[in-house]
Amino acid sequence: MHLLHRDELLESLHSADPESLFIEPLLDESAQVGATSIDLRLGYDFLVSIMTRRPSMDLSYDDQSYRRIGSHFQETRRDLGDSFVLYPNQIVLSTTLEYIAVPRNTFVDITTRSSFNRLGIQVANSLQPGYRGCASLELCNHGHTPIELVVGSRVVQARFYRLPNHHEYLRQGLPRKYLANVRPLVAQTDSDAELERLSAIRRRRDAAGEHS
């Protein structure tokens, strides 16, 4: 893997090839494209975790009274320049302001910028080769003090690694859960087919009266 540097990033961004790196809107290229990374901005849509009458988020999907993960979040929007208060230990889902198209031979690592790390916010995400969409930002304030974030501010940085081979993000018969999303989405674990298999294993074991 080769970490792309500024000249390579700019060359790919300016290329007319539809397979090249695409980031839009890139509002301040000279400030955002660094030596080995590109700063990305906080988007305007948020899903804020809320307390509900359910004691937990159920990922087993066995329960008759199962409620969607989305029911544990509330949607809200802000405008460019507005503030968004991130309370201690509250999970908030957002996205980058930028829509990103990743080349098929590139892998992306997204981490919080140093200034935001120092405030107690840590974001870690990655984008697969060929990814399309705004990058998901799973925000959590690990400090004790609420933080007023500003929509449109540079909160994360992305590093781009070139791979030796091309990889298809969209493969026939293998639907992608987060394709071309432009707003935050809650975890789509209910579309993981393997969870259904795991539940079936447990149901059969319970029916047979086996106990671990």
Next chain:
Amino acid sequence: MPHLLVDTNLRLLKSRLEALDDNAYFDLRITAYVRQLRKIIETLLSASAPVPNQLKHFITHQIWRATEFIAGSTTRLQPYESVYGLQCATREWLPQEPLIVTALIQEPNFYFLGVNPLFKNLASAGLGIADEIVQISLPEIYRQKPLYSIAVYHELGHYIDTNFSVSDTVLALNPQLALPGMTGPMSPEQQLMRRRHLREYFADLFAACYCGVAIKRFLEGFAPDATASASHPESYQRWQVIQALVSGTQHFLVDAFNQALKARRLPPLSLRYERVNVSQQFKAIRPVTLSSIKQVYGIFDAAWEFLDSEADNAQDPWNRMDPGEIERVVNDLVEKSIRNWMVRERWEHAPLTSR
């Protein structure tokens, strides 16, 4: 006690408006409007001289309807990108940008609800409400579907028509005007039907000025093959009029409306959009970079064409998505293209001052 219920309604509405005042709106003028409505209620409830019950009922009804639309316009609910286009479109027609509020409804219907002229006069002259309010409803399930929300341009057309009496001016200038499918002497009912049909034709043409054939594509799916009714003309006739405007072919209805618009000193019906080439970017599942408000309008027509072609004959990589996914991604790419334009416009026109 007939006044008991109306007073109760006013108090309940006051409470609802107070709750709405706690919400955030992208347009701060809506917050000011909410406060003005609250003030009207407070004035009515505390008036030293009794207010006639009929007047109270009338004002209550008007405030109730406005509350419904204001409730659907919070930052959490408003179809922001669609309303943005409408707001820009009003600049050419009105001296002052109105407040556009949207009610999200649970029925397959779009409609424009005019503010009663008497209430408008009361509100502006007697109570100091300066802002004009445009109330448009759309199905909530289309909230994040800009391609399926373009009928809001048709509804804005109704507002322009109502506000400037465009259709009535057409009839005043052409008393014998015969609409498609209507021939011979007309009964009063048929005259009313002609007036209503005329209004629909104007709203269609207004929408086509901004969205081109896209409005026809949407309506064909939304209300396919509708026959003429008391309120709406036959679909086929509507498509013919839209097509004439878009293709630049002469049509007596377009001419009649333009004659009326000229008499009212309003701009003519003409295409306000610039065709956008979405194909290359959308094929690579990327939003389009728009460079003018004309392109913001133009994306609807181009995106509808792209959606239709990919739904019928999807090319790689779109052929790896199911039809529902194709529709969702195209709508999201349209929304993101418009939003990116809005973000860039604000960024580049930020009123920077040195600290």
